[in-house]
C-alpha cells in the first residue's frame with residue numbers, strides 16, 4: 081500500500097490545498113493530511129480548529145485521513161508508514177524553500193521521497209496568509225476557500 085503524508089500549517093485550509101489533496105488522493109492509496117503543531121509563526125486557528133476545518137471540507141475523500149504532528153515530518157511519515165511527502169508548488173517563489181526542505185528530508189531519510197504537485201493555475205497566487213489578510217479587511221473570499229472556512233474566518237475577524 082502506497083501511503084503519502086501532506087504536511088503543512090493549513091491556517092486555514094484553502095482551495096489550493098484541496099486541489100493538491102485531490103491530486104494526491106488519486107495517486108496514492110492513503111493520504112494523511114497532517115497539521116504541523118510546532119509552528120514558529122503564531123497561527124490564527126488552533127490545531128483543533130484547523131483539523132475541524134479540514135474535516136468539514138474533506139469528507140468526499142475516502143482515502144484521506146487527517147492528523148497533527150510535532151517535530152520532524154520524516155519521523156511522522158515513518159510512524160504512519162508513508163514513503164512519500166506531498167508538497168504543493170505554486171510558482172518559482174516556492175522553489176528555493178521547498179528544494180532545501182526536500183533535500184534536507186532526504187538527507188534525514190533516504191527512503192522517503194518528496195513529490196511535488198502543481199495546483200490548477202487559478203490557485204497559483206493563493207495562500208493561507210493572503211486569505212487571512214483578505215478576510216481581515218472584509219474582502220470577498222468565497223472563491224478561495226471552502227464554505228466552512230469562509231464562515232470560520234468571518235467569525236474569527238468579527239470577534
Ligand code: ADP
Pocket residue numbers: 087088089090091094095096097099100166167168169170174198199203204205206207208
Ligand atoms: P507550510 O507552512 O508548511 O508551507 P502551508 O499550509 O502554507 O504550510 O502549505 C502546505 C503545502 O501546501 C505547501 O507545500 C504549500 O506549497 C502548499 N500550498 C499552499 N497553498 C497552495 C496553493 N494555493 N496551491 C497549491 N499548493 C499550495
